[in-house]
Amino acid sequence: MKKLFLMLMFMVGAFTAHADDYAYLTFETTDGAKVSVEISSLTITISGTTLTAGSQTFTLSNLSKMYFSNTNESTGINTLTISDWNEVTEIYDLNGRKVTKDQMKRGVYVVKSKSGTHKIAVK
Numbered sequence: 001m002k003k004l005f006l007m008l009m010f011m012v013g014a015f016t017a018h019a020d021d022y023a024y025l026t027f028e029t030t031d032g033a034k035v036s037v038e039i040s041s042l043t044i045t046i047s048g049t050t051l052t053a054g055s056q057t058f059t060l061s062n063l064s065k066m067y068f069s070n071t072n073e074s075t076g077i078n079t080l081t082i083s084d085w086n087e088v089t090e091i092y093d094l095n096g097r098k099v100t101k102d103q104m105k106r107g108v109y110v111v112k113s114k115s116g117t118h119k120i121a122v123k
Contacts, residue, residue: 022068025053030064039068087114 024036037054044053051058090112091099099109104122111118 022070024069024071025066026069027053027056027058027066028064029058029062031062036069036071084113084115084118089113 023038023040025039025042026034026036028034035056035058037056042054044051046052046060049060051060051063088101088111091101091104092110092112093099094108094110106122108119108121111120
């Protein structure tokens with residue numbers, strides 16, 4: 001248990017040095033489920049066999065890995081860069097209707113660009 005705790009603390013310390021470029025810390029459990037937590041103002045605590053990251057709680061023995069990412073892997077919603085947004089070729093709402101940038105309101109959209117297909121949320 002002590003080794004696991006020390007390894008986890010080392011990993012968190014190593015990750016914080018590179019976290020500035022990422023928006024999410026993603027936790028993957030042993031059953032393959034992924035939960036992403038926004039890293040802005042993120043607080044991580046370990047109490048006994050429980051890790052708490054923001055509002056999410058995990059049992060340490062059920063965690064298989066954690067890593068930083070730019071996408072919320074629990075929802076699949078991506079963050080588009082300005083260059084990706086400028087290269088958008090098609091936009092679809094969740095009903096499959098093609099829309100333009102001007103028609104977009106609050107909601108979730110599937111956006112195709114030269115770099116790939118992304119699911120985005122407009123707030």
